[in-house]
Amino acid sequence: MSEYTSITKNALIEGTKIEFDLFLRNDVSGQARYILFCRADEQFSAAKQEQLLSKNTQKLYISTKDTDKYLIYQEANLKSIVDDKNKSSLEKSGALYQVAANITEELLDNPRTGKHIERASAWINNTVNHVLKNENTFSSLFEVTTHDYHTYTHSINMSVIGLLFGKYLSLNPHELDCLGTGMLLHDIGKVVIPQEIINKPGRLTKEEFSEIKKHPKAGLELLELKSNVDSLCLKIVSQHHENHDGTGYPYGLGGSDIHLFGSISRIIDVYDAMTSNRPYAVAKRPFAALAEMKAEMSNCFNEELLKEFICFLGAKDPRKKPRTDDTLMTLPSIAK
Ligand SMILES: [Fe+2]
Ligand SMILES: [Fe+2]
Secondary structure, eight states, X not given: OOSEEEEEGGGOOTTEXXXXXXXXXXXXXXXXXXXXXXXXXXXXXXHHHHHHHHTTOOEEEEEGGGHHHHHHHHHHTHHHHXXXXXXXXXXXXXXXXXHHHHHHHHHHHSTTOHXXXXXXXXXXXXXXXXXXXXXXXXXXXXXXXXXXXXXXXXXXXXXXXXXXXXXXXXXXXXXXXXXXXXXXXXXXXXXXXXXXXHTOOSOOOHHHHHHHTTHHHHHXXXXXXXXXXXXXXXXXXXXXXXXXXSOOSSSOOOGGGSOHHHHHHHHHHHHHHHTSBBTTBOOOOHHHHHHHHHHHOGGGSOXXXXXXHHHXXXXXXXXXXXXXXXXXXXXXXXXX
C-alpha cells in the first residue's frame, strides 16, 4: 500500500482542526515528493484555504496510516460538508458514502455497541438532508454506490436507494429517517449466522438456508434491546423477506399485513442483490433485473409498488452509462 493517500481539498472545512498532517505533492523529475502543508495540531485556516485556491490545488495527501483519523474527521464534519454551498452534489455524496462504509463496517463487526447505532442515525440525518435539499442527488448518489456485494455495501445501497425512492413517494422527513435507518440495519441479524454460510459461493443446502432465514428475527431481537430504534425501522428488519403472496419468511405475512416499509425493502433488497456482483453471479444490468423481477418474481412484491419503483428508476440506467441495447427495450412496457 502506498504511504500516502490523496484526498480532495473539498473534504476539508475551513476553521476546523484537522488532527492529521496534510501534504502537497510535488513531482520532481518523475519522483513524487510530499511536502508538509498543514500540521496535525494546526487549524485549517482561511489563509491555508486561500493558499490552495491561489495555486488551484485540488488534491492533498494524508499519510495512509492516518486514514482512520481522516474518516473520523469527515464523520464529525458531515453536516458542514452537506450544508456547504461550494461543494458539488457528487462531492457530498462521495463523503456520505465513505463515512457510511466506515460506520457500517464497524456496526456489523460490533452490532451490540449502541454508539454505532447513534453514528448510523446521525449519518441518516445528514443523508436525508442531502437528498431533500439537492435536486441531483439521484445521479450523484447512484454514481458513488459500489456494486461488489458485501453486507455493508449492500446495506448502504439499500439505505441510499430507499431514501431516494422514499423522496419520490413523498414520504415526510421522519418517515425518511426511519426508512433510511431501517434499510441500513436490515441485515444486522446476519452477524449471528456463520460467515461460511453468508459467503458461500453457489447454492445453499436446505439446512444452510434455514440458518439464513433466522436473520430477520435475530436482527429484530438485537435491535429491540436498543430503545432508541423506532418501531418503523424494525418493520424493515423483520419484514424485508416477506413475500406479497405469503410465501416469504420469517412469518409468512402477505398482502396488506406487510407494512409499506416491508414491501419497499423487499423490492430494493432483491434489486440491489441482482445488480451487484456476488460470489456466484455477476451483476445484472438494471433493466434486466427489473424485467426479471416483474416477470419471474411478481409473487414476491406489491405490484403497485413495483410499478412505482420501475417508474422511479426511469428509462435511464442510473448506475452506468446507457448501452445501445438498452434503447431496444423501454421500461414503460414493464411498468404496466
Ligand atoms: Fe436480509
Ligand atoms: Fe439484504
